[in-house]
Amino acid sequence: VGADPKAGDGAGILIQLPDAFFRKEAGKLGIDLPAEGHYGVGMLFMPKAEAPRAKIIELVNKIIAEEGQMMLGWRDVPVDNTDLGESVIPTEPHHMQVFVARAASCADQDAFERKLFVIRKRVFNTLLAEEGHVPEELYIPSFSSRTIVYKGMLLAAQVGQYYKDLADPEMTTALALVHQRFSTNTFPTWSLAHPFRMICHNGEINTKRGNVNWLAARYATMESELLGEDVKKIWPIAVHEQSDTACFDNALELLVMGGYSLTHAMMMLIPEAWSGNPLMDEQRRAFYEYHAALMEPWDGPAAVAFTDGRQIGATLDRNGLRPARYYVTDDGDVMMASEMGVLPAPEDKIVEKWRLQPGKMLLIDLEQGRIISDAEVKAELASLHPYQKWLDSTQIQLEEMPAPRGSMTKPVYGSLLDTQQAFGYTQEDIKFLMTPMAMEGQEAVGSMGTDTPISALSSKSKLLYTYFKQNFAQVTNPPIDPIREELVMSLVSFIGPRPNLLDLKGMSSVKRLEVRQPILTNEDLEKIRMIGEVADNHFRTQTLDITFAVERGEDALAEMLGRLCERAEEAVDQGYNIVILSDRLISAERIAIPALLATSAVHHHLIRKGLRTKVGIVVETGEAREVHHFACLAGYGAEAINPYLAFETLSELLPHLDEGLTQKEAEKRYIKAIDKG
Template identity: 40%
Template sequence: MAMLFTRGDDPRAAVEEAAKQEGIEIDDWREPTTDDDQLGEQAAQFRPRFLQAVLVHPTKDERAAFRMRKRIQATTEGTYVASCSFRTVVYKGLVAADTLGDFWLDLKDDRFDAPFVVFHQRFSTNTTPTWARAQPFRTLCHNGEINALAGNVNRMRARAHLGTEEVGLGAEEIFHPIIHPADSDSGQLDSMVELLVRGGRDIRHAVAMLIPEAWEGARDLDPEVRGFYRYHASLMEPWDGPAGVIFTDGVGVGAALDRNGLRPLRYAVCEDGLVVCCSEAGAVDVSGHGLVERGRLGPGQMLFVDPSRGVLRDAQCKERLAAAAPYARWAADGLRKLNPGRPVEDPDGAETLETRQAGFGYTKEELAMVLRPMANDAKDPTFAMGDDAPLPNLALRPRPMHHFLRQRFAQVTNPPIDHLRERLVMSLRTLLGPRKPILTETPEAARLLTLKSFFIYPSTVVDLMESEAHGFGCARLDATFPVEDGPEGLRKAVHQLCDEAEQHAREGSGIIVIDDGGISRTRAAIPALLATGAVHHRLVSQGLRMNTSLVVQADDARDSHYIACLLGYGADAICPGLALETVASEADANEDSELVGPEAQARLQAAMEDGVLKVMSKMGISTVDSYRGAQIFEAIGLGHEVVDTCFTGTPSVIGGIGWQELGEDALKRHAEGRLVDAGYYRARKRGEYHTHNDDVVKSLNEFKAAHLLQRALKDGRDELYDQFADLVNGRPPTEPRDLLELVPAGDP
């Protein structure tokens, strides 16, 4: 049965042609009877036409039905295929839960029979409710939110080769795009499950790939099950976020929870064979069905019911999945551990180091207030709340690139994670190397390098460049540009960098190193964030991103926010070489401290890793694999041309500076020569302007004291207030509102 929601032109001719191409016969067309009195005003206004096609096929091939659906979507407009299967049919709509059966009169027919049913009533939080977005979808219903959705979608866009032909599913072009941007996050998750199942995997297998349990830190996990997860992590990053999922392939039905268990799922198994699984206990009355076993799913657990074989608990499900192929052996043989490297032993001398620091935009303030606390305490420094400095595009001094990007965070129904107390469910595990198509199951898919973290030292970058032991090529990109080219040279160099990366990826380089360390008197640095984002998005657009990993040697990366930005825009591994040299040099030069260079670098690493975990946790993301490429930022003060090239898809509401201004800033930093106290974090006389500077605070306090005295004397003079107002109103622009001018509306 194919269930269609249609608008506009009659799709039946296109549907019949799609069926014919797959050897499927349409035996009959029908319009299911509905009671539209059950609809609300909005639902009735946007109600589509409902059509059902009765399908006949010699083998009732679900793959043929899947291909038929993809062909319908490619050849029709205004038609949504709610289901197309020989096993399942979807009845859903914009109706209240208790009226669904009254709206679809088929559901009240005594001849309508099914061994199980999947039902979900939801309240839309992130998307506008529509008939197509109502749940359930074709394989599942989902209560929760996919926090890393942008990264997951970008990764799927980057997967030009899915492996459909190798597994006998059909030509690749039929199935692209797998994910439609108009779908909700739940609908996109459903599309992924459907692809994996039609590609030959059991539906439990597909769900375990997309929503794995927190296997990385689980000490008592069965080794074979751990091997299953290790292997599949090389194929698919987690679709991370709160998730209670009910899923079915038409043969059995199951339930699964996310790795954090952030949505409830309770079940009851009755003596007579009735099994109920709901988000709330008591949603279905089980009285009269004999003895009842009640329970609830824990984090990462799964329950599956096969009407012919009974109930399978979590351990049984996972053991069967792990036994389907020698995944543990494939993972053990293929995955090779890569050491993060050795601490920098001989940092540059103070004068040379300062010149390099100035060239990458370091300031005395950052050394004292950011890097030094991180090297001493192994955690991010603590600042007062609020940032009263101008936005980067309004600042008096050139700002580092990461200041133009602001983090977004979990809101409303989306709980953050406590990265300190819930560290067990979080992971920084990183894989390097070319990835295989997601539909394949071969030992070669696990032939990758594995790191405990994204953080690596310069020695590891050198090893990657010089050693062929990993079995795939490594190319280096020079992320600098000639000073003589002027500001325009930055844009030209970024585009050239993208061209070189594309060429290396096509030639088979499994790792590309983006290195900004080649600065000199004649060459200025391309900000690593611009270079990484531009290369990442170029490779995504060309379908080459999964062919290579991006290692970024970023001498301008010196705090956790910069590291998070690099990860968010595609970096696989990061080496903040100059920051490591800086803390090592300071530790060795400080005779009053017992801290030595290697220990200072280890603490800097710990601080940056902890900072990234904290950033991820604010968005409710548990694994760096899910966070990588997720772009959970908003651009503040960047022009659309820059955003389109380097940060594609990132919101930039007000626009801002472009390549010319960024090029000028890069050259100013390059010409600086010596460290300055820029005053980014605190007000300094020759530093960045702050709205709450000493003069403003002093004036406000004087006015407050005088105002209290005037109230006592009942004298209405406001000279001090005028002085305070002049300071505030006459300040340099720091926010967009400072550039607004109120225009009188005139007479009504």
């Protein structure tokens, strides 16, 4: 598509390391390879200019030696670029392979894989630290003793012709991941072509930005028995500049290198819809619920194919929004693709033909030589540890906690109207947004468009939330109804510290506070505020005021924000593991820092200080009232939100509504409307 018919978004193939082929090619270069599994091959995209290429080779050799392994030699990868598009040739890198021998200090091949992983990460991190950037032409598609990736900014038909290695009869493999890319979220480049080091997929991960942020937040508390001190050398794991697939691949690789099995890691990253599924086996549900506090789902419409060179499989997103069909032949071949006709087989040889179903997994274990069913894979992992027993002894459900002593509802300062005006309420908010929510339990139906100027260009004063818009590919994502499709939706949230991601049993003794949905009533908030008084738990809560004196003027906002961040840091240092950011003290004399600004500032400050995973953030605000407000707060770090002014506004509305609603019922319907949105 476009002016250059031979320019593609990218294509490639991931295969098992072909020992006979590399032994032959290395022999031509005078390199004597050790036994299979005792050497690894790194595939590198390099600068075409000789000087920067020599510098990178020197750096790679140095890091290999520092990590205790032995560099055996380098090989130029032969390519044929005669069929490349005119627009592609200027971006073409120089291709090289490096051979690395396994040291005696590596106990087994898994330990060697971890060392190759560390070497690869160190190359990039060293260049980043020394040069301030990584050369655009440098990329390492694979560095492994089990697999190798040949890919580029090619069309699918060009891959075999471009890489001459692939035409060699000794280039044998029992598995292959093949992909042709259609770029949706990033501009096509050589490095962003699929497959990546462990996966490829046919969709998109919509939650990438939040996933990457939380991965970064976990850095300071991450420790690994297997990686040891090496865990500090591999950061950053994923960065926002990468595509959603590259980030997902990096997260999967981290979990596998940290000790999780390939299937275990995939079930953590793309869990089934467990919260609203009454038919799910209790043991499997306990597995998912336990791991929900360890890793946020990487969610989006995608069928993800994955491999580590020993197993190959695929899993479909929980909504089943992307196609994945497969067949099995009588001589043991298995083919899975987005469409059935990609690699046809004679009908009389096909013994099974089916599709991947939502949240299900197809797995082939090449060492065992068999297909392992979704039920068997998940039953085995769910019975690995007594997850339900661990949950029973550590889980605190907010809804089941006793009501706190004393009054829960603190009246707002001054008149309700003054407070509403201070938070920017309008008659439109009350009449067209909140009243239908209280009456019907859902937002009023409206059009998607708006004819008002965007906030940055408006002459009117707008709330901070209005400067943010949803970020998703509307063309490729089908609409989802969270009520009719409740089975695949979950609003379960966890408040408080987050455990070490690479501690495979660490959560078994740590208390966890769970809420079924993140919008808190005043009573719920008081339960959290007073949770320190509940027996047998380690939670301590501190409320931080996010208002400041009006007389200080608007110029004091930045200073007050800085002080708020310092107070949050001090609270964590003093052992508090839940902070409540509250603007309840707003009055004629005190003005509130916008709740979104306060939340995001505290969230990112604690990430920078390495403290974010030690504390939960709850927001008590009079500002949030519509779905978009709550979505923004959650996106920038809030784990639960109490919209106290919205509840007081509903209370005042009750006498004017047609039905004889109680305050409790009106709040319940309002929360239902927010949850549905």
